[in-house]
Amino acid sequence: xxxxxxxxxxxxxxxxxxxxxxxxxxxxxxxxxxxxxxxxxxxxxxxxxxxxxxxxxxxxxxxxxxxxxxxxxxxxxxxxxxxxxxxxxxxxxxxxxxxxxxxxxxxxxxxxxxxxxxxxxxxxxxxxxxxxxxxxxxxxxxxxxxxxxxxxxxxxxxxxxxxxxxxxxxxxxxxxxxxxxxxxxxxxxxxxxxxxxxxxxxxxxxxxxxxxxxxxxxxxxxxxxxxxxxxxxxxxxxxxxxxxxxxxxxxxxxxxxxxxxxxxxxxxxxxxxxxxxxxxxxxxxxxxxxxxxxxxxxxxxxxxxxxxxxxxxxxxxxxxxxxxxxxxxxxxxxxxxxxxxxxxxxxxxxxxxxxxxxxxxxxxxxxxxxxxxxxxxxx
Numbered sequence: 001x002x003x004x005x006x007x008x009x010x011x012x013x014x015x016x017x018x019x020x021x022x023x024x025x026x027x028x029x030x031x032x033x034x035x036x037x038x039x040x041x042x043x044x045x046x047x048x049x050x051x052x053x054x055x056x057x058x059x060x061x062x063x064x065x066x067x068x069x070x071x072x073x074x075x076x077x078x079x080x081x082x083x084x085x086x087x088x089x090x091x092x093x094x095x096x097x098x099x100x101x102x103x104x105x106x107x108x109x110x111x112x113x114x115x116x117x118x119x120x121x122x123x124x125x126x127x128x129x130x131x132x133x134x135x136x137x138x139x140x141x142x143x144x145x146x147x148x149x150x151x152x153x154x155x156x157x158x159x160x161x162x163x164x165x166x167x168x169x170x171x172x173x174x175x176x177x178x179x180x181x182x183x184x185x186x187x188x189x190x191x192x193x194x195x196x197x198x199x200x201x202x203x204x205x206x207x208x209x210x211x212x213x214x215x216x217x218x219x220x221x222x223x224x225x226x227x228x229x230x231x232x233x234x235x236x237x238x239x240x241x242x243x244x245x246x247x248x249x250x251x252x253x254x255x256x257x258x259x260x261x262x263x264x265x266x267x268x269x270x271x272x273x274x275x276x277x278x279x280x281x282x283x284x285x286x287x288x289x290x291x292x293x294x295x296x297x298x299x300x301x302x303x304x305x306x307x308x309x310x311x312x313x314x315x316x317x318x319x320x321x322x323x324x325x326x327x328x329x330x331x332x333x334x335x336x337x338x339x340x341x342x343x344x345x346x347x348x349x350x351x352x353x354x355x356x357x358x359x360x361x362x363x364x365x366x367x368x369x370x371x372x373x374x375x376x377x378x379x
Contacts (some may be wrong), residue, residue, distance in 0.1 A: 001163070004068040004079060006060050006139065008292045013056055016253055016291060020051040023254040034265070034272070038258035042274070046261060047254050049280050050287075059285040063103070066110060068139075073159045076148065079139035080132040080160065081106075085114040087126035091193065091375055092166040094157050094184070095131040098175020098199075099299055100260045101358065102138045102289045103131050104282070108364035113371070124379060125372040130164060132157060134176065136298030138289045143298045149305040150176060150313035154183035158191075167191060170375050174198040174359055176302060176313070182344070185319040193378040194322035194347070196371050198359045201333050202343040203314065212338030220327075220334030227332050231266060234259075235312070238303035246297035253291055260287050267357035269330035277362050315343060324348035324374035326367060330356030348374045 028040040066081045081103055084090070093113065097105050106129075112119040113127045134153050136143040157180060161169050170193045173181035178197035185195045205211070213221070237245055249256045264283060265274035274283070290296045306313040323344035327334055329352060337349050350370050355363035 001069045001071045004070045004139065006063055006068070008056065008060065012292050016288075017051050019253050020047050023047065023252065025254070034262075038262040038265075043254065043258045043261060046280060046283070047257055050253070050257065050284050054281065054284045054288075056285075056288055056292075059104075059281065059288065062107060063285075070139075071160070071163065073156050073163070075145060076135045076143065076152075076156055077141050078132055078135060078156060078160060079141075080130055081110070082164065083110050083114045083129045083131070085126040085128050087115070087117075087123045089124070089379070090114070090126035090128045091379065092161065092164075092169035093127040093129050093371075093375075094161055094169060094171040094181075095129055096153075096157060096171070096173035096177030096180050097131070097134065097137075098173070098177045099137075099302065100263055100286070100290070101175065102286050103133055104285045104289060105358060105360045106131050109360050109368050112365065112368045116372070121372065125376065127170070127371075127375075128166075130161065130166075130169075132160060134180070134299075134302070136302060137295055138293050140295075141293060141298075142295055143301065147305060147309075148302070149309040150179050150302065151183050151187075151309065152305075153302070154180040154187055158184055158188045161188075161191070168193055170194060170196070170378070172196040172198075172371055175357065179313045179315075182315055182319050183313070185321040185323070185344075186315070186317065189321050192321045193375065194324065195319070196324040196326065196374050198326040198328060198367060199331055199333055199357070200325045200335060200340050200344065201312075201314070202335055202339045205339055205342040209339070213336040217334075217336040220336065224333055224335070231332075234263070235303060238300035239307040239312070240304065242297060242300040242304050245300060249296045250294060253287075256291060256296055257284075257287055259296075260290070264358065267330070267332060268362055269328070269354055269356035277356070278358075282361060318342075319344045321345060322347045322377075324350070324370065326350045326352055326359065326370045328352045328355035328357070328359050328363070328366075332357055347377075
């Protein structure tokens with residue numbers, strides 16, 4: 001393992017600003033807003049802020065507050081934050097992000113998780129946090145071999161926790177991170193206390209799928225159907241032809257910003273105003289990580305590899321470790337509890353009052369409190 005510090009060369013940032021200044025913007029039909037995708041005025045304003053105002057060096061310094069390392073596991077280069085708690089009895093916690101996210105999603109939760117007493121909490125709720133950049137994402141750099149699907153991501157996480165010497169640990173994730181965390185529950189049950197996910201994707205149960213579904217859960221099913229029908233074009237592209245997509249996104253920062261910004265708006269609890277849920281600096285820290293590492297192609301390849309190995313990482317069999325599910329009201333997938341119980345050993349199921357797909361950024365303390373509550377039983 002090697003210590004790692006983020007240090008993007010000035011030339012990379014100069015090139016980024018130059019490309020932003022020379023963007024060839026597409027047309028948009030007047031008055032159509034976000035109907036056709038990312039609205040041009042919003043993307044132009046964000047890119048102008050990116051070019052003239054956004055301070056990557058400040059974002060870099062904030063990320064570098066947390067100890068970071070790199071290692072190689074079974075041919076995969078892996079970058080990770082390893083933030084140890086000052087409290088001796090802290091539980092190790094593997095925290096996994098998703099797409100189109102990065103470790104920057106966790107900047108608001110790392111402090112409360114590792115040092116609860118400094119954030120109004122109890123020392124008995126402390127965690128040693130290990131937050132990998134998923135293979136092919138961010139400072140892990142591009143993957144270089146085929147076959148790196150979500151189960152291999154999970155296996156890499158398991159191997160990392162063992163390499164760090166953690167005999168027992170917890171795991172948490174959302175989006176791909178939630179799927180990886182569920183696979184970890186199958187791969188390493190002897191070492192996991194349990195798992196906490198803020199996106200669960202169970203298969204419908206055998207027999208009548210509506211058996212046990214509560215009236216208040218019907219909206220979640222309707223929203224899942226809408227997402228499947230109207231919002232999954234990106235999955236089909238990334239899951240079938242990621243290389244073709246990459247020529248545009250890897251070459252044009254405006255293209256990259258539009259592709260990612262649209263997801264943060266659509267998937268968050270923001271009522272159509274993405275900047276009510278995230279600051280420009282938060283969004284651009286995440287987008288810039290993709291740009292400076294050149295990992296948008298390898299990040300989207302995870303969809304291709306996981307589709308080829310079995311339907312975007314769908315689980316086969318049960319996850320028999322204790323499981324907590326935090327259900328945020330604007331999450332993409334909000335399956336009924338009865339469906340979740342067919343796959344997971346559900347011991348805590350929380351309906352959150354606010355928040356969406358990017359829980360650690362949108363509602364960091366709701367997420368932290370739910371994680372603390374669940375893992376208290378193992379202390």
